[in-house]
Amino acid sequence: MDLKIIAANDILANVIHSNYRVLVVLDRMGIKLGFDNKTIEQITRENNINTGAFLIILNIFCNNNYIPDVGKNFEFIPDFLRYLKSSHHYFLNEKIPAIQQNIHKLVYHLHDSRTDLVESFYNKYIEEVTEHMDYENETVFPYIEDIYDVFLKKSTISSPMAEYDISIYGEHHDDIEDVLKDLKNILIRHLPQKEQGKTRRIVLQQLFELESDLYSHTRIEDEVLIPLVKELENDLRPLISMT
Amino acid sequence: MKKEEIKILLIEKSDIIRKGLSVLLIEKNNTPLSIEQYNGDGDLLHYIHHASPKILIASPSFFDQNKKQISALKEKYQLLLVGLIYAFQDPDSLSSLDALIYINDRAEKVQATINELLKSYPTMNTHSSNEPLSSREKEILKLLVNGNTTKQIATALHISPHTVNAHRKNIMRKLDIKTVSGLTIYAVLNNIITLKEA
Numbered sequence: 001m002d003l004k005i006i007a008a009n010d011i012l013a014n015v016i017h018s019n020y021r022v023l024v025v026l027d028r029m030g031i032k033l034g035f036d037n038k039t040i041e042q043i044t045r046e047n048n049i050n051t052g053a054f055l056i057i058l059n060i061f062c063n064n065n066y067i068p069d070v071g072k073n074f075e076f077i078p079d080f081l082r083y084l085k086s087s088h089h090y091f092l093n094e095k096i097p098a099i100q101q102n103i104h105k106l107v108y109h110l111h112d113s114r115t116d117l118v119e120s121f122y123n124k125y126i127e128e129v130t131e132h133m134d135y136e137n138e139t140v141f142p143y144i145e146d147i148y149d150v151f152l153k154k155s156t157i158s159s160p161m162a163e164y165d166i167s168i169y170g171e172h173h174d175d176i177e178d179v180l181k182d183l184k185n186i187l188i189r190h191l192p193q194k195e196q197g198k199t200r201r202i203v204l205q206q207l208f209e210l211e212s213d214l215y216s217h218t219r220i221e222d223e224v225l226i227p228l229v230k231e232l233e234n235d236l237r238p239l240i241s242m243t
Numbered sequence: 244m245k246k247e248e249i250k251i252l253l254i255e256k257s258d259i260i261r262k263g264l265s266v267l268l269i270e271k272n273n274t275p276l277s278i279e280q281y282n283g284d285g286d287l288l289h290y291i292h293h294a295s296p297k298i299l300i301a302s303p304s305f306f307d308q309n310k311k312q313i314s315a316l317k318e319k320y321q322l323l324l325v326g327l328i329y330a331f332q333d334p335d336s337l338s339s340l341d342a343l344i345y346i347n348d349r350a351e352k353v354q355a356t357i358n359e360l361l362k363s364y365p366t367m368n369t370h371s372s373n374e375p376l377s378s379r380e381k382e383i384l385k386l387l388v389n390g391n392t393t394k395q396i397a398t399a400l401h402i403s404p405h406t407v408n409a410h411r412k413n414i415m416r417k418l419d420i421k422t423v424s425g426l427t428i429y430a431v432l433n434n435i436i437t438l439k440e441a
Contacts, residue, residue, distance in 0.1 A: 114438050117428045124424065182425030189419070190429050222311070 005066065006058050008041040008051050015040070019062050024213070028086040029054065029079070053079035056224060061216045068219075070228045077148050077232075080225045081141055087217050088133045091210070096126055099206045106199040110192070118186060125179045132176060136221075140169050144229055150236055166229045177218075180211050248275045249361060252296035254305055255327065256282055260346075264300070264327070267350050268357060276357075291316055298360065300325040303332050306340065314339075323360055338408065374417060383410045385435050388427040 006015055012035060016022055026033070035043050040058075044051040053076035059066045070076060100122060107119045143164050184207050187200055251268065255261035265278045279294045281287075287309060291299075299313070303326045306313055316322055326332075326340040337343060342360045344353055376384065386396045393411070397404040420426050430436045 114431045117431055117438075117441060121424055121428055178421040179425070182420045182422050185419045186425060186428055186432075190432055192432065222315070 006040070006055060006062065008055060009039050011037055012040050012043050013037065015058065015062075021212075022058060022061060024087075024090065025057060025061055025083070028083050028090065029057075050076055050079045052076055057083050057220060060219050060224070064215075068224050070224050072228075072231050072235075074148070074151055074228065074232050077144065077225070077228060080220060080228075081144060084217065084220060084225070085137065085141060087213070088137060091214070091217075092130060092133060095206070095210050095213070096129065099203060099210065100126065102199055102203045102206065106203055109199070110194055112192065112194075115191065118183070118191065121179075121186075122183060125176070125183070128176055128179070136169075139164075140166075144225070147229070147232060147236060150239070151232060165233055166226055169226070177211070177214070180207060180214070183207060184211070248277050249298065250277050250279065250294065250296040251298040251300060251357075252279045252281060252291065252294050254281045254287075254299065254301035258282070260327075264344070264353070267353050270350070270354075287312065296322065298323045298325060298357075300327055300344065302327050302329065303336050303340070307336055325356070325360065376414060376417060380410055380414050380417075381435055383407065384414055384426060384430055387411065387414075388423060388430045388436060389440060 012026075012031075016026075029047070029049055031043060031047050031049070038046075040055065041051050044054045052073055056068045056070065056076070057080070060068060103119055103122050107115050144166075184204060187204050187207070191200070253261055253265055253268075255264070261280050261282065265280055268276060268278060279296060281290055281294075299316075299322050301324075306324060306326065313322075313324070317324065323341045324339070326337055326343045328337075328343055328345045342356050344356055348356070382400070383396060386399060391399070393404050393407045397407045400407070414426070415421050418426070418429055420429055427436075427441050431438055431441050
């Protein structure tokens with residue numbers, strides 16, 4: 001599928017018509033529906049969102065082949081963080097628990113003690129994802145906010161920058177993705193065919209949605225935010241040696 | 244049918260080694276290859292996206308340093324990874340690679356390594372096949388989900404760790420399950436192990 005790149009003068013309503021999944025992106029950025037025929041540029045301005053950052057998020061979300069180029073646009077950082085934080089909240093408090101409930105329902109009705117393993121498999125997944133996202137919320141994002149403040153000259157170099165750098169971050173996204181893929185396959189190929197076709201179908205649809213949402217989330221972290229923070233670190237490093 | 248050209252991306256700082264190996268690979272190879280060379284400067288991710296190679300040749304330390312990006316790319320493009328070995332390497336660090344080329348390998352050996360890899364290429368490309376697990380694979384699966392390491396399985400079955408890894412990859416490919424806990428569920432559902440053992 002060769003998709004057109006979404007641009008600042010596109011009408012946001014049309015973007016939704018061509019890919020309704022972007023509704024969650026608007027939600028995460030605090031954009032309210034009812035925006036008539038306004039362009040992306042107009043809407044982002046009204047909502048105090050950086051247009052460039054928003055376009056990168058939208059394009060990554062809509063197109064797996066899109067290669068983002070953020071250069072040294074450090075001013076994108078706050079909106080990337082805003083998006084990532086609010087999608088963490090959505091994953092942990094909405095999507096993942098909703099799937100958990102359905103898996104419980106599915107397993108309960110199968111009346112086969114062996115299938116309980118599926119539930120514990122998913123629960124273990126929740127633990128891992130929660131741990132990973134907590135780490136980002138509590139350590140990685142505050143660090144990025146700190147050095148962004150230094151960049152804005154709102155604060156001077158303090159201890160975090162000397163102790164941490166962004167390359168420490170990350171590693172186990174891939175394992176987490178594997179767990180989700182395995183769960184899908186177990187439901188598609190291996191779980192016995194009994195009743196509960198409907199719940200099973202719903203769980204699978206939810207898992208596919210979660211997977212693709214997480215995929216663009218990870219791309220925003222790995223291909224956009226982290227390279228940008230590395231650039232910022234490089235620019236700020238000379239300041240550290242001066243202090 | 245026209246054979247499709249296979250793209251190889253060769254990442255190596257030394258011009259002599261990179262260009263030398265590139266010549267060796269092209270010579271006498273019956274599969275059409277196109278070799279992209281990259282000396283390690285600039286953004287790798289962008290480079291790979293544009294070159295979209297099927298095989299990536301680089302030093303093990305390169306794979307190690309870019310672990311996260313590489314495994315994402317491996318997944319996305321079904322990349323095959325070949326380690327270019329200069330010196331002693333911790334065997335654990337090589338286990339994720341698909342083949343190895345040693346700096347002292349003769350030309351024939353290097354070509355044979357790549358040809359062997361290309362043979363496996365069409366099957367690597369397809370997702371799980373409909374072949375059932377062989378009895379040997381079931382045996383290995385059972386040991387694996389019972390918490391044995393590759394080494395322990397190799398010792399128990401009197402085979403090399405390398406063979407165990409090959410079986411393991413095949414099991415994961417056939418079932419399309421990559422985590423050990425996922426394999427455990429499969430094994431229990433198919434009565435390969437009991438719920439108590441899990």
